Amino acid sequence: MLKSSEPQLPDCIYQNQPVLICPARPTPNHTLYLSNLDDQKFLRFSIKYLYVFRKSLDAETLKTSLSRALVDFYPLAGRLRRRVADDDRKLEVDCNGEGAVFAEAAMDFSCDEFFEFAGKPNRALMRKLLYRVEAPDFLDIPPLIIQVTNLRDGAVILCTAINHCICDGIGTSQFLHAWAQLQQSAASMNDVSITAVHSRHVLEPRRPPQVTLAHPGFTKIAPETQAGPNVFEFLQSQRLVTSSVTFPASQIVHLKRHCYPSLKCTTFEVLASHTWRSWVRSLGLPPSFEVKLLFSVNIRNKMQPEMPQGYYGNGFVLACAEAKVKELNVHHGVKLVQNAKSMISDEYVRSVIDLLDDGNVRTDLSASLVISQWSKLGLEDLDFGGGKALHMGPLYSDIYCLFLPVAGEMDAVRVVVSMPESVVDKFEFYMAQFDADGLVAKNHYGVDHFKMVSV
Template sequence: MLSPPELPVCIYAEQPTLIPPSTSTPNETLYLSNLDDQKFLRFSIKYLYLFKKSVGVDILKKSLSRILVDYYPLAGRLRKSQQDHEDDDHKLEVECNGEGAVFVEAFMDIYADEFLRFSDKPNRSWRKLLYRVEAQSFFDIPPLVIQVTNLRCGGMILCTAINHCLCDGIGTSQFLRAWAHITTNNNADLPIIPFHSRHVLKPQEINSEITFTNPGFTKNTLLDNINIINRYYRSQLLIPSSLTFTSSHILHLKRQCTPMLKCTTFEIVASHTWRAWVKSLDLSPSLHVKLLFSVNIRKRLNPEMPQGYYGNGFVLACAETTVKELVSANLHSGVKLVQRAKSSVTDEYVRSVENLLEDKTVKTDLSASLVISQWSKLGLEDLDFGQGKPLHMGPITGDIYCLFLPVIGDFDAVRVLVSMPENVVDKFEYYMNAFSDWEVNGEADGDICVERKDFT
């Protein structure tokens, strides 16, 4: 088994520069919705792209400056709302001042093929590939930070950090694809015009009564025995686990539900992953566990959200059951829980969440929950700045959140990436491979692509 190499030192060609919009942009304050302003979104989404051939840095800077005219809030700065709050949970807003995105050029003495060999899981040395902005707090970090690292072979690694309070996964994909489009078609129009206003998600009746309790949120700060999962995670070294489900694997999973139940790839893989996660942690049978997963609400509202909306246009759906009910039942039952949670996301549900989040003591319940974020169907892997599509696309760092990632060259496949405590990662991967009625070409379990390299 090959050990991952420590990446060489990143050599910076020059000091970080600020790339402002190429022409004047509105000087205004951008309101952020309650969905944007959630505390669990106060971080940057960090993407890593590996390209076989590099693109000139001056070309990338010029096109970035041009696209920031259209996406001018990303050239602004996050700040606490000017409205007074009596507590510390300040609402956020964006000062659209055209200050610019942080852009860094670097060189690393490594070949693209070397990096690709170990690209299935992030490791700590990858953090060298994204410039760390020295800041007092999250508020002081610019919404957009970019590092372009040229490689020995003539390839490049492009890393981006985009503030999650401004964009969700669909929004970041929309921005990055627009940037690539302008890079290769300098005078072309954008395929999608960004829609900036977040007032379409502003609570209509701020003081209205919440019509139902949402299981995905809590007001408790101490959750007693349920908090055991978080304590368990904090006490262990976390190891990224990466498993690729091909279309063949997914078909065999689905056959465990048909003809009684039709389901999507996401529903079947999410249910299977949730069960494997719960089984591997060896939890009390009576413990209530949750699966939280993002649901795009752009077409679920009445009226539908405007095209080009790139803010946080999702809510977390919540499937909930006991450990005993989840692990003892068949996969069919887990899929039904996921489908029921997804179907509950209606216009009324979303409006109720907006109102619920007016109470700043309400937080997403992460205590006994697996959180899945879907990156695999956003078109993130199709980025082309003029020298071809990426050899690899994924996160820079591992996390306890579970990511469903695209597989380069296979649109129907899904790569599941999640960090697990060191002493249970093997058990988790065993359960992920444990397909009932699994048979491919006469061979039994274990056909999923799993490589246990200790990326820590």
Template structure:
């Protein structure tokens, strides 16, 4: 495995096209109605846009991209609409507690064109990790609030060498990772095959995940809390708020197929596991070690679990809304860092196993209470972008040389590696000194005997030191 130590460089400002941005509307008339969003769609936790960055060695004609986007928006017409508070929300409610819906009005997606005085090689060489200057590659919408931003924003930036950077912002309330991949690959398919239809027809109706009447919250759901803990309140430590209050740096570590096998060999044959389970357990353990937390603290790992085939009946093919819930593994710091990887893997597997139809329906019912929040107090959140075919996006000029987010966050991403489908890149942002420790535990842990390393931990009062 390798830690990406390339120095991140500030990129130049983009030169925007004179008529940029413009609105791309569906090329045919589309249904005009209000689209119901499920309780999984309009969680406070998901009220942001998923921002993707694609780097191509060869650009694609902008006019053909606009034309194909107009065509695909006829099929995915809610992405050409606008979010709003539903009629069922009362005017005195805080915007955080209002139920959202989509006004399918065909207003259009925002499309910006720009030029950047860089080559593909220079971008890859000097921008090994996301940095704040990458935000220049996506047009910033002048909006007063989240609801005023179009659900789909696109920027195509042509490069000096003839290459292209494509950035998209897709509102998470409308799509999950599988849904965004479905949409983007449909757009790419139409661009490179103008006379064809989308490979998968989108399924729009979200009522298949509507809460029951009356609600039946029959499970405990450790993913959620109905209050926001403050630093030190009731024994809680709001770690994520603490991390976000200081400068952060991105840390990026790539695992090759052979290194993933070596990681899994630490767990098997005593315990079978998937690549995700092994890597999630390893990342969680390294993250907790690097933060030097009190060994008495409970720590959580939240990770996305696709529920399309877990609910009864199964979600229809083409469902592009939020068809996932968060699995929750929980343990103490001491148990996580002093046990081997099998401990974390077992917790992840148990968290996945309990997510059957009854548990998922109970979770959906619980989310009728808009005061319920995802518990992020002392929590690592992992979102898996690998295995979604996001790296296969081909508009006719070849697959991307790089695919990833526009920015790095304290939430951890498992990313695909362009042209290397079996590798996984782990990306997360941490304070500089913590990031160094995290990279050490991620990259050096497998180089030494596990028992020796774990025996190197000492219990000093309420903290474990190495």
């Protein structure tokens, strides 16, 4: 139940039923192999993007350009299925051209009112902005669902749900930019800058599988047999609220000073360390408890030979840093992140792929913070002809952490994660707590979270 004091979001009004958008011309009718990186159970969900554009987008031209984009990205118009009936271990895509779902709606809300609401988003309410396909199974949901919601003042909200088993963040960005490019002109897919590469066989497991390295980010241990608290299960049992903290370039530089001169680091490395430490401290975990940080690393240039340009499948693995709670500080955390990144090589990736051939292996989420970086994918640059988006982010946040771009601030990063309502203030305090100098991180809408105190 919603508290009466919580902001409300009006219902979407659908004047027409959603339609299926098929490729503009016949596409190959075949079965697409999915790699072991594609169909991990960890990835069996849809990546849900939300864009807010000031100028309206014409639905009919969007449908036309989408139809043309699906000629190249035709698996998104297909349907996922089990390779073997009643066996969830391997999935594939039936490239049958059945189509993507496209819904158009109206909402009695202005753009400014939406931004006020979005300052404290409610997951259940945000779901209104994406058409819900009722289906008995995840595999029965079309891989691509789109909703265009027209606001009262002419602004528009564009939401997309793209099946993560078919593509990763780089792949989704590639598809969205191809669609936007076709929307802006009469160009054909031959004129789109990068053509989609469909084959996933470059990431096939070796025969026989050869797990040659240690992979601490995975486990075969049943959750009930693990020692210590299961943080993931705790989080899932709580009422979660969204924390959104933006770090402008000046504050990122200040964080990096904790590592200089003995340690040079990237923005991702220092923010990942700082966020991990803040997350752990806010949850009050025991000092000797082992915690992990899992974060995605692009492998396209790690393989030998390098993967082809345009590969839009899941071309990443999760690097894993681990430490005891009492060991975590920004400097040490950065070193752990750097060491985890340095482990990712061609052999490491192939060892992961072979490890995943065992259907009992799963990503170890029991005491892990998972970070996905969206801030370097160019998602904020999407332009369908009326200018770049005023806002870009997830439809709603989850227990996984996202690093997002900030519109108009090239070097800023917005950190978004859902935390238990009982500890979110504590988490945001630690995120703002750089040192005793009084620097304060801002939330996404520029409001101070806390006045700093000496520590």
